[in-house]
Amino acid sequence: xxxxxxxxxxxxxxxxxxxxxxxxxxxxxxxTVQDTGWLSASTFGTxxxxxxxxxxxxxxxxxxxxxxxxxxxxxxxxxxxSSPPPRWPVSPPNR
Amino acid sequence: xxxxxLAVTFLRIGALAFGGLGxxxxxxxxxxxxxxxxxxxxxxxxxxxxxxxxxGSTVVQVIAYLGWRxxxxxGSAIATTAFLIPSAALMLILTAGYAHIASAPxxxxxxxxxxxxxxxxxxxxxxxxxxxxxxxxWKVIVGVAAFLVVMALNVSAIWAxxxxxxxGLLVEGRRT
Numbered sequence: 001x002x003x004x005x006x007x008x009x010x011x012x013x014x015x016x017x018x019x020x021x022x023x024x025x026x027x028x029x030x031x032t033v034q035d036t037g038w039l040s041a042s043t044f045g046t047x048x049x050x051x052x053x054x055x056x057x058x059x060x061x062x063x064x065x066x067x068x069x070x071x072x073x074x075x076x077x078x079x080x081x082s083s084p085p086p087r088w089p090v091s092p093p094n095r
Numbered sequence: 096x097x098x099x100x101l102a103v104t105f106l107r108i109g110a111l112a113f114g115g116l117g118x119x120x121x122x123x124x125x126x127x128x129x130x131x132x133x134x135x136x137x138x139x140x141x142x143x144x145x146x147x148x149x150x151g152s153t154v155v156q157v158i159a160y161l162g163w164r165x166x167x168x169x170g171s172a173i174a175t176t177a178f179l180i181p182s183a184a185l186m187l188i189l190t191a192g193y194a195h196i197a198s199a200p201x202x203x204x205x206x207x208x209x210x211x212x213x214x215x216x217x218x219x220x221x222x223x224x225x226x227x228x229x230x231x232x233w234k235v236i237v238g239v240a241a242f243l244v245v246m247a248l249n250v251s252a253i254w255a256x257x258x259x260x261x262x263g264l265l266v267e268g269r270r271t
Contacts, residue, residue, distance in 0.1 A: 016256040019228075020116065020146075020153040022220045030245065030252035045210040050189045052216065055112040056119075056182025057152040063186040071194060 001038065006069055009036065010062055021059040028061060038069045096133050096165055098173055104131060105158065105177035112154065112182070119154050123161070133165050155179065233266050 009031055017024035025048065032038045039047070047064040054060060096104075108126055112119040120139065127134045142160040146153045155175060162174025196202050229235050241255040 012253055014151050016253055016260075017150040017152075018256075018260075019224065021151075022115070023224050024151075025217065026221075027252050027256065035251050042206060042210055045213045046193065046206055048217070049209045049213050050186060050193070052213070054182050054185045054189065056109055056179060057154045058115070059152045059155075060179075060182045060186045063183050064190045067187065067190045067194070 001036075001069055003070070005036075006066060010066075017059075021057045024059060025061070028059075028065075032065055038072075039065060043068065096131070098166060098169065101162070101166055101170055102173050102177045105162065105174045106180060108158075109178040110181035112178070116153055120157070123157065127161060127165075134161050138164050233262075237262055 013024065013027055013031055017027060029041075029044055033041055033044050044061075044065075047061045047068075048058070050064055051058045051061045104126065108119075108122060111122055120143075124136065124139060128136055128139070138161065139157065142157040143153070145160065146156040149156055155178070158178045159171050159175045163171035165174070193202075229238060237259050241259055244250050245252050245255050
């Protein structure tokens with residue numbers, strides 16, 4: 001995944017997202033979870049939950065998704081259920 | 096209205112715009128129509144009418160339109176940016192924090208609860224959106240067809256949207 005992919009997908013979503021932000025959420029889900037596999041379903045759900053928590057439009061989920069994609073492309077994926085062993089809290093060293 | 100005050104006003108609206116479109120429109124009306132008296136109610140209605148034709152977030156488009164009414168293109172750019180800054184900043188903070196604690200046991204449990212609520216909220220908003228949209232037989236047919244095509248054939252949802260737009264143009268366009 002490159003930044004160009006990310007940009008292109010969201011431009012396309014933006015162009016066909018008729019009916020307002022709420023109506024576009026399923027489309028965002030299809031593209032970022034089903035089509036590309038950038039996020040797991042539960043990570044997407046968390047993103048939507050955060051967008052309800054924050055003021056402003058729900059489509060601000062794009063901020064979450066962009067951050068998530070960029071950080072999992074640069075380093076091993078550490079978000080979502082398919083993540084490697086928990087990094088936190090750090091388990092105490094065996095004595 | 097000086098541009099600095101415009102920026103501050105829209106930053107504040109952006110920071111307080113909780114609760115979706117309806118609550119945000121009420122906030123905009125209180126702030127810009129009643130308090131600052133820089134737009135009138137009819138302009139908000141105009142904005143809502145125009146945004147029906149455009150894809151994307153309704154709130155952002157209403158803000159862009161009102162910014163333009165108040166102070167032209169510069170006003171529109173400032174208003175839109177200022178409105179989105181609190182939302183995007185808060186989302187970035189939450190996202191960065193979440194990345195650190197996503198796999199913590201407590202976070203996993205919290206997420207299970209939250210996801211159930213998100214699903215319920217999405218179903219509610221789909222129901223609310225669906226009622227007016229599914230008003231005539233051809234719309235129901237297009238909806239069901241899109242569902243089947245996307246689910247069974249694994250076609251990208253974007254193609255379904257584009258195709259449905261073309262069908263809409265053919266069906267409704269012929270009538271007018």
